[in-house]
Structures are given as structure tokens and as C-alpha cells.
Amino acid sequence: MPNIPSAVGPILSLRNVGKVFGGTVTALDDMSLDVHDGDFVSLLGPSGCGKSTALRLIAGLMRPTAGRIVWSDTGRTSTGGQDLGVVFQEPTLMPWATVEDNIWLPMRLAKISKSAVRKEIDEILDVVGLSGFENAYPRELSGGMKMRVSIARAMVTHPKLILMDEPFAALDEITRFKLNNDLLEMKARIGCTVIFVTHSVFESVFLSNRVVVMAARPGRVVQELHIDEPYPRREEFRTSPEYAAHCRAASDALHAAIMNTSAEAA
């Protein structure tokens, strides 16, 4: 079962990580987090809580002001290349390249020819449900399909970790639900670990086995919820009482975090 976190140590640890911008604005304060193989961790919080900052720190796009980020298998403080996949809020595709050339990008930058990864590209197109669209250009696709291409690009190298920064926020609700369902299936087929940033309680509970609730000013972790419901989770899970209970707990934690922040600000 690829979805059950393994008992061995974490693949990624954030230890007391902090980030200060311009010497005055604390975007993230003292964040600690262990991510295990197979985890689906959601960072849930209002805007300004540092969840995107945390993601950029993990991606190695910024260096932390305080604390350490450790990739346990290598002991290095950063990773990248084939080991990491990223999905942004926008599909972030190259408009001049076809679907398959967009998906080829991570390998292309590693100087691997397209013919050498033909099988991987076709396979991932099948996983995200876009077989037959190899030669389409991004502008010919709908918003949901573009996002699928973006996910395919993040997954095609079978990275250890995939970072997703509010990937479905700009989509309509129906497409978003469908992609939520499909994302869990894709994750199961690829067998990856995901850190998922969202401000939707329902999305985070549906997808994750762990929800990290964060608060703003300064951005920090206030609570971690465990959603110990078995995978695969399908549409029925959305209407189950367990789902409702978890959503209430997450919602309460989020509200407490927001109230706490505004009380401090007042």
C-alpha cells in the first residue's frame, strides 16, 4: 500500500525554520515538520500565514533565515532536479511547446532525449487522463486540462516529493472536485509524497492524511490534525460523517488561528 506512511524516518525535516523578509517582516516563524514517505500533507491557513513561503523554502528557491531543512536520505539541505516536482497555482506551461514537450521539460533540462523517455511520457499522460493530447498546444486546452499537464510534468520523473501551491484554487468547483478525486488516484499510481498548500478546509481534509493548520502575522504552525481515514478515498468519502467531523475539527482550528491573529493585531 503506497499510501500508508512508512515507519522509517522522515524523508524531509523542517527544524525550527524561519524566514524574515527585509529584516522586519516575519513571513514564517519557527516551523517544524517531518514529512514521511507516502505522506499527503496539507498546509492550511489564511493568506499571509507563510504556507507559500514554506513551500518556496522547501523547493530551495529561498534560504531560511533561521533553522534547517534536511533531506534525510542525503543529509543535504536542498534538493531539486529529478527529485522534486512542483505545481503552481497557475498551470505555468510554456505556451510555445506542445503538451508532450511541456512534460518532457524536466528530463530535457537533464539532457535526456525525448525518445529515451517516450514510455514515461506516454505513461504519465495516461495517468493524468490526457492520452491523445500529446501534440496539443496549451491554448487549445481547458483550465482543468492545463492543470493536468502541469501535474503530469511534476510527476513524470517519479520524484520523491511533489509540492503543490494551491493548484486548484482558480478552477471551478466541479473541475476541482474531479481533480481532487483524480489526484489521489494519480498519487497512488505514482507512489509519491505530496505537500499541498490550500486555503480550503474541505480540500485539505479530503486529500490529506495530515493537515497542518497555520496562522498569520507571523506565519506559524498552530495545530496538526491527523485524518486517519483509509485510502483510496472516493466520492462517497465526501458525504460520510467521518469527513464532516474532520472538516469541523479543521475548520475550528482554522477559526481559532484567525481569531487569535486578529486579537493580537487589535
Next chain:
Amino acid sequence: MAVISSDERTRHLSPSDDAHVVDLEERALARRQRLDKLGTWLLPLIMIALGLIIWDVIVKVNEIPHYILPGPGRVWATLTADWRLMLDALSITLAITGMALLAAVIGGAGLAILFKLLRVIEMSLYPYAVILQVTPIVAIAPLIFIYVEERLIGLLICAWLVAFFPVLSNTTLGLNSVDHNLRDLFKIYRASRWQRLIHLELPSALPYFLGGLRIAGGLALIGAVVAEYVAGTGGIGSGLAFTILEAGYRLNIPRMFAALILIAATGIVIYALSSFVSWLLLHKWHESAVKREQ
């Protein structure tokens, strides 16, 4: 007038027949689109023909002598009678314009890439680029022809000076318009500086560069013509502008018109060609080349 049969009338008036009404609307829309398509070609041709006719009529009715205003027929006759001379002049102007445009593309785009790769060069050289751009070419040209012995080279330098700036500034703008998330993605995938340029920055800049190319095409022609006026001296290697100048001294007005028409035609061809190149490179993916369904 045809009488509408009663059942046809009921068909038109029947409220359940919405599909038919939609059909009529669709048909009207299709007709409008057909007319639009026809109009975009036909109307300009008609208007130009009309202009020629009015020109001809004015000349004939007022009995204007040809050394003041020749009619279109006379201009055409001059164009065909002097075609050897005209063709020589045209080929010179074309050659200078073409070479200047090529140099502008290589120089402008090359400099933009160099600026992108090395900020120090951009900060050092950009003032010179701006100074050359804002100073009118007619003011610089006399100096150029004093310092540059070879007349052809002088003409080329003038045309290039006018044409290269739009390529430079547009390409620079394009190279700086890369999607920030894509830039981050390239960083995460550990792309080299070279890979970032080839696979990200240059494709992002392409639509901007092509916009600059279209402007530069027209400016290269203007530069070539203006430089010829300034250079003045005749002899071998004289283009259309000198033909106009010389014909003016001799009050050969029909030849002035003939040369003028050739210059205008050259400008149109350059614009059409650069638009076509732009379409060729962008129509598959860029929004500017996308036809909307309705």
C-alpha cells in the same frame, strides 16, 4: 412579390419553432462573416481604384500639364518606359534596406541577449543606444558621410541606426517578460544559464522581437531613403531617393511619382513579409495569432 403560403407563415410564427429562428440568426451571422471576409479584400481595392480614377479625372478636367501633376496613366507609362533605370534604383534601395534590416536584427537581438546575460554591459551601453535613437538621422548622416569613404557603407550605417533600436528595445522587453513561475521551475530543475536562455527566455521574447521586426522593416526603408537624400551625389549606386532628387532638378514630375510609387510598394511588401514571418512563427501558439470562433 411572392405570396407566403399559409402553412409557411404558420411555420414562421409558430412559437415552438425556436430552432428555426436560431437558424435564421446563424444564417445572418454567416452572411455577415462572408461579407466581412470579402470586404477586407475588396474594399481597399475599390478605394484605391476610385482614388486613381478621381486623380485621372481631376488632371483631365482641369487640363493640368504633366510637369505640374501627371495623371496615373502618364506615371505608369514613365515607370514602364524607364523601367531599366527604375529597376536599377529599386534594387539599390532594396539592397540597402534589406542589409540594414538584417544588420538591425542581428545587432538589435544580439545586443539584447548580451544585455540580458551581462547586466554590466546593459548599464554601460544603454545610454549610447538611446542617444543614437533620439538623435534624428538627418543630423548624424552628414557626419557619417564625411568619415565613411564608401558611400554604400555610409548608407547602410544610416539605415541600420534607424532600424536597430526597435529590435533592441522590443527584444529586451521580451527577454524580461518571462513568467516568474516558469523561471522558478527552471531553477528547481537546475537549468543552466544557457538552457534558460534557449528554452525559456528566447521563446518568451519571440512575439516581442517580431513586433520590433515589423517596425524596423519600415524604419530601415525610411533610413535608406533619408540617407540617400543626405548623401546626394549621383553616379553608380543611386537608389530611388536619388532618382526622385534628380528628377526634381529636371522637373521630371512623372518620374518623381514613379519612384515614389516604387518606394511605397517596397514599404508595403516589407510590411507584408514581416507580418507573414510573424504569423508563420506564432500562429500555432500565440494569442495574437489566434482566430476567435465568434
